[in-house]
Amino acid sequence: MPAAGWIPADGPTSWGSLGGPGAHGPKAHADVRISNMSLILRHLQTSPALSRTRLTRETGLSKATVSTLVAELCSRGLLLEEEPDLSGNVGRPSTGLRTAPRAAAGIGLEISGASLLLSIADLTGEVVLRRSELVGDAEHRPDRMIEHVAAMLSHALDQLTRQGTTVPGIVLAQPGIIDYAGNTVRYSSTLEWHDIPVADRVRDAVARRMSPKDSVPTITLENDAKLAALATYERYAQTGVRNLLYLSGGEGIGAGIISDGHLLRGWLGLTGEVGHMPVEPEGLACRCGRRGCWETRSGLQALTSAYPPGDAVRDETTSLDERIEILRQRFDAGDAELTRRLELSQQALTRALAILEDVLNPQVIVLSGYLAAFADVFLSPTATALKARLLDQRAAVRLETSHLGQWASSHGAALVALESVLDNPTLVDRRPTS
Template identity: 40%
Template sequence: MLQQRLPADQASVRRSNLSLVLRHLSENGARSRAVVAVETGLSKTTVTSLVGELQARGLVREIGPQHAGAVGRPGLALALDGSRVGALGLEVNVDYIAAFATDLAGRVLIDRRVTFDAMGSGVERSLGELAAVTRRAVTELGATGVTVAGITVAVPGLIDAHSGVVDVAPNLGWHRTPVAVRLTDAAPGVPIAVGNDANLAALAEYTSGVAAGTADLVYLTGEVGVGGGVISGGRLLEGADGFAGEMGHVMVDPSGERCGCGRIGCWETKVGLAALVRTVTPEHPYGLRDGVLRDPEERLAQIEQAIGDPLVDQAIATVGRWLGRGAATLVNLFNPRVIVFGGYFARLAGRLIPLAQAELERLAMAGSARRCTIVASGLGFGAASRGGAGTVVERILSDPTLIQIR
């Protein structure tokens, strides 16, 4: 069968081959030029030329002779470098802003979360704080000789990824908010993308989480709101407009509570952190302006200290059962092998997962239910910002020419 010939200029072929070599080193570790040539199918001359350019861009380095047991002079091993190339992921959520940065090889450079009342601060103040966090991170990385190659911002809402505009983020009160444009002054010349928090967290789980490499998985955020990211066949399921995964806004109780989106009985009104907090610490619910700003970890600590109180135990059990009911729908829709509980769901996994798994097996199609397991994420509340940094790394691996020759 003849392969279809596609038009391609030399520059695009060069970019493709640069990506092939860089990704090969990223996924397989140190290799000599000769081994890279054999494993990629490129000629030795081509690999030598490509490696020279990758070195000039600061993406590859030589680490010494590679002894493979063969007779003759050992070749110099090449390894992924990028120690001066930074990838920055940010997340703005109801009560915090997170920053996570790595270099190209995945070494963590920044990992922090700043408590901030984005729900009650309004768009302008929230964007100002997000810009300040961005500016500090870029400056901090620059002081160590790291240049930020890209930024991805995670937001809990519907995102127009092409323009970097948040169409709507119900729990933040944002509508048609041009996040990417508003951050340009904080990071001049740096490409800025915006993505849904659950989608980015799902990518982080797929690449480096507890279910890494699972081709079919669903990730559920456990925040004030509840979102989901779906990996199907090893690819993120985004939908026609990039809005797939808004699982928290599936109506499950037509006579239930009003959701932040304006509708009645959404799933997140049953299982979101705000719902649990409202039940077990009614004196400090989300939206109460008492002058005390609480990080989600602090709110969880309050809940954990109260475990044993019948009211608290019953509230957690109710969340667990509602999680299982929703999970059964997800299994019937997407047939995943794993459902990953993130955020506060992971923190309370010991109490939530047994109940959720039982409901899942009771309500989902029998065959799919038996082959799907619920597990707790190990990435905590930083999953989305970690996923944001990961998308920047992926863009560089796909097109190394994004990094300037030095």
């Protein structure tokens, strides 16, 4: 499959929610059959049930080609034919075609500081499974974490294999900087990892748990915020949004940037490391080794450090959602120091977004994590401050909160993991005929 993150997150005129090779029109090259199967599958993935006649008209393929390729996609279990329309129309009744559930599914797994979040999605867009497991401090060590990840993946693969679902790929959502060429975590301040070949080591650990006759799906890495942006963008693309900035509000601050319908990665994949922007050049020391980074004011630690060691909100073995809920309860109860720190965080958010808005010109900025949990603190004053700085009032940005919550990154990972089947439907074997 293409390296996760190079996949365009195209808008509503594309055939697939993430776009990709084969998604924009009939092809004329050696792989024409596979490319045109991809075109049909992507088109039906985001459309209601369509007849062959309408599919022919909308894809630009010939009637004979559509008929042949639809038959093959059905033989692989990727498409289903609905009952003919017998509503009384003159002529031969048409049958609707739609993507089949459970034929193929992508697995996404987010590795965060306190938990592992696993999502499985199929070609219909349905979430087949979600599962979370807490990890302790000791499991931050790469060996322990990799074994835990492999155990979760092996269990999921076993379930899917037994029900006849093809798994074309697994994508691991990882905080920090990714070496895409080597499928390696170059640096993660959250986990304190340096140059860890996570994908290869997870693949080996999964293989040890599987039967020798079974192969391990392709495993790739991508930054968690980038994947969350892809998953979040699905909804906005349907309304014509082409430029979106997604902000994760966890231990640190990360960003996923959709520009003109495409996910940005940058030269070495560093695009989106906005938590280390210098909002206070002579400010607090950051765990990255620099001073004044944005996350020293707007990361979760900027709030939790107000409490003594041993306090529940500083327990990084507790899920992020639980810790945020505790903070929310304390804020609602009138915690003065927490209120002060949230005000400082909001001011830092405004300074940082003023820069990002000028540089990126997004239509929508989506806040997640604790930033979303305290929407009443962040949204209105930040939107007002940003509006006051506009050079052109028509460029006003919409500031909103994430609809996917903690599952955004793993859901995006599962969607990207399906890309190889959307590119090449022949990866799913033909089903035996009865």
